[in-house]
Amino acid sequence: MTTATATGRTSTSPGTIVPSEPVKRRRMKSSYPTWFFIPAGVFYVVLFLIPTIASFYFSLTRWTLFDVEFIGFDNFVRFFQEPQLVQGFVNTFIYAFLTSGLKVVLGLLLGVFLSSQIIGRGFLRATVFFPVLVSTIGVGILFQVLMDPFGGPINEVLATVGIPGPGWLTDPSLALVSVALVDVWKGVGLATLIYIAGMVAIPHEYFEAAKVDGAGAWNNFRHITLPLLRPATVTVVLLSLIGGLRSFDLIWTMTGGGPGFTSDVLASVVYKQYQAGFFGLSTAGNVVLFVVVAAIIFPLSWWLNRKGDEQ
Amino acid sequence: MVPRSPRRSIVAIGAGGLVLSLALAGCTAGGSDSDGGAVTLSYLVDNQEATVETAEALADAFMAENPDIKVEVESRPQGADGDNLIKTRLATGEMSDVFAYNSGSLFQALSPDSTLVDLSDQEWVDTLDENFVRTVSTEKAIYGVPMGQSMAGAVIYNKDIYADLGLEIPTTWEEFIANSEAIKAAGTAAPIVQTYGDTWTSQLFVLGDFNNVLAEDPDWAEKYTSNEAKYVDEPALAGFEHQQEAFDAGLFNEDFASAKYADGVAMVATGEGAQYPILTFAASQLMTTNPEAADTVGTFPLPGPDASANGLTVWMPNGVYIPKSTEGDKLEAAKTFVAFLATPESCDIQSETTAPQGPFVIDGCELPDDVPAIVSDLQPYFDEGKTNLALEFLSPIKGPALEQITVAVGSGITRAADGAAQYDEDVKKQAQQLGLEGW
Numbered sequence: 001m002t003t004a005t006a007t008g009r010t011s012t013s014p015g016t017i018v019p020s021e022p023v024k025r026r027r028m029k030s031s032y033p034t035w036f037f038i039p040a041g042v043f044y045v046v047l048f049l050i051p052t053i054a055s056f057y058f059s060l061t062r063w064t065l066f067d068v069e070f071i072g073f074d075n076f077v078r079f080f081q082e083p084q085l086v087q088g089f090v091n092t093f094i095y096a097f098l099t100s101g102l103k104v105v106l107g108l109l110l111g112v113f114l115s116s117q118i119i120g121r122g123f124l125r126a127t128v129f130f131p132v133l134v135s136t137i138g139v140g141i142l143f144q145v146l147m148d149p150f151g152g153p154i155n156e157v158l159a160t161v162g163i164p165g166p167g168w169l170t171d172p173s174l175a176l177v178s179v180a181l182v183d184v185w186k187g188v189g190l191a192t193l194i195y196i197a198g199m200v201a202i203p204h205e206y207f208e209a210a211k212v213d214g215a216g217a218w219n220n221f222r223h224i225t226l227p228l229l230r231p232a233t234v235t236v237v238l239l240s241l242i243g244g245l246r247s248f249d250l251i252w253t254m255t256g257g258g259p260g261f262t263s264d265v266l267a268s269v270v271y272k273q274y275q276a277g278f279f280g281l282s283t284a285g286n287v288v289l290f291v292v293v294a295a296i297i298f299p300l301s302w303w304l305n306r307k308g309d310e311q
Numbered sequence: 312m313v314p315r316s317p318r319r320s321i322v323a324i325g326a327g328g329l330v331l332s333l334a335l336a337g338c339t340a341g342g343s344d345s346d347g348g349a350v351t352l353s354y355l356v357d358n359q360e361a362t363v364e365t366a367e368a369l370a371d372a373f374m375a376e377n378p379d380i381k382v383e384v385e386s387r388p389q390g391a392d393g394d395n396l397i398k399t400r401l402a403t404g405e406m407s408d409v410f411a412y413n414s415g416s417l418f419q420a421l422s423p424d425s426t427l428v429d430l431s432d433q434e435w436v437d438t439l440d441e442n443f444v445r446t447v448s449t450e451k452a453i454y455g456v457p458m459g460q461s462m463a464g465a466v467i468y469n470k471d472i473y474a475d476l477g478l479e480i481p482t483t484w485e486e487f488i489a490n491s492e493a494i495k496a497a498g499t500a501a502p503i504v505q506t507y508g509d510t511w512t513s514q515l516f517v518l519g520d521f522n523n524v525l526a527e528d529p530d531w532a533e534k535y536t537s538n539e540a541k542y543v544d545e546p547a548l549a550g551f552e553h554q555q556e557a558f559d560a561g562l563f564n565e566d567f568a569s570a571k572y573a574d575g576v577a578m579v580a581t582g583e584g585a586q587y588p589i590l591t592f593a594a595s596q597l598m599t600t601n602p603e604a605a606d607t608v609g610t611f612p613l614p615g616p617d618a619s620a621n622g623l624t625v626w627m628p629n630g631v632y633i634p635k636s637t638e639g640d641k642l643e644a645a646k647t648f649v650a651f652l653a654t655p656e657s658c659d660i661q662s663e664t665t666a667p668q669g670p671f672v673i674d675g676c677e678l679p680d681d682v683p684a685i686v687s688d689l690q691p692y693f694d695e696g697k698t699n700l701a702l703e704f705l706s707p708i709k710g711p712a713l714e715q716i717t718v719a720v721g722s723g724i725t726r727a728a729d730g731a732a733q734y735d736e737d738v739k740k741q742a743q744q745l746g747l748e749g750w
Binding site for chain 1: 507712716722736
């Protein structure tokens, strides 16, 4: 609870000290000379500000790298007209919410498990975190082999217990979910780590007090661990949702958006447009991606943090 | 299907720098045609090992016959880098004396009328296949001589299976389906092999059907380029419909969704699969992995509705061109060299140094006797003139998403008509990007 209120207070503090703002600004100015900011400022303008503004402009053009023709919002209209683009849009949300939800649930359970007193805890923690360290492309190629419907180890194992394994990556209704599961396997280590850190920060006094009151394991978890892990949960949800919305590398290595367009997400659609040389159209796609991520993450982040404050 | 694009030009600056350095080098190295009447020609080819090897062998043979002409082989990068280098050097008048480059839409992008030497008055022009001539010509003139062989988008099939079941080579789509059903009933082999693990292989039902489209409407390609003909309408829709029909009838191999191109060729070679629509450059894959099946695997065209129009859809070889910057003695020497490239002797050298993938497009050029049946089966269609060019040699428009669409149609995800409609939309983007009229 203490951490939650602390972060909440700092985030709202600029509003409360509005009257004293001029004073603060003058003090900041005096602490460093102006030239001190120039290098960072130049970097910021050249590497971030100009490309961002340029991309908004190029998204309104038909662009071959040599010729630019201004065509207004045609790119955006086209982007939302094509069925595969709409499907990519829907898939992006399915993928992001599925991976984010699973990472929260599994990360929490693994976090609780790995912060309890068990044998080989350090080793087990390292094992869970290990997939996070491996290259995504490597993981993608590995699971492409594991999930091969003919002779792939996963289906071979299923066959020995009499279950006919599905075409994990080739069945149109399964491909996206299969990739999402691999993404969860690869990313759950980070969620677990965040939860373990959150769990370690919970003062022991609460559990001792609860013990005196006669609370069982479930009550401990439900009324102490879970509420006090809210900041960790907020972090995991935001990180995994942002990651899921702009996810590309794993999907591209495992299915290439296929079969057909059934596992395409926004980022892979945008990539294919670049590949085909439709630079204006793909830049428009990136702008859409940017707007979508911002439109989801900012309100969500505000809502999650506000709920924390209320408690 | 040709794995390169004239559009991706990110490296223009790098290529430009390279051109500059080459141009500077040219200032010092050029102008050596004064020593005893000997002329030195530079011959620019792409830097693929096999291409360079062939070019060197051709140059050596030519110099042995023409002691007063010296040919020096230069190489350039492949793909978009090479495209830009060629365009820049042509535009600045610094091109090598003779150069090899793609035919068809990439050739047209060089604006040949203003950059290349007209070769239509040369004797060897009459010996060339007329389809090839179309891909190296503008309305005004003919500019190139072929380098390498043509290939076809066709069905490779296992001859043993056909012989065992007493099947005839199909000349209509109905016969093809009937054959496939017979193979399915026999139960030993997959009737039709599909390999969507490599998505590009899924396009053959559509791209390889183009001979049949042209048989019904000879002007289809022009109409297509000017936004009048569409894939949602017959005759072009047939390619998509055939793919859907074959899927619906359950004629594909069990692992069609995950198998790869190399698996597909191996399946036909070993008799696990009976028929596989693919490009005939599969001959080199076959000779690498299953050389024992060289005579077992043959080729026939993708059949259409009309047996009398049955013929091959053909992809053309590259051309060799002379730029306008080659003048005087050098131009005469360059014309002699190009004429040599159009001789049967040149063809023999080409097929010795690189494995043939299809017939030559020059009269009098014969493939060696030991070419795999995939390639030798094509020859009769060429001899009888039963060939048509693939769409990509007749129109600059090819949508980038065709392979995903054909995977979706061939996997039962999308219906043929919907797939064709999606492709028409895809093509629209490409046409607009190229700035074509009427889109």
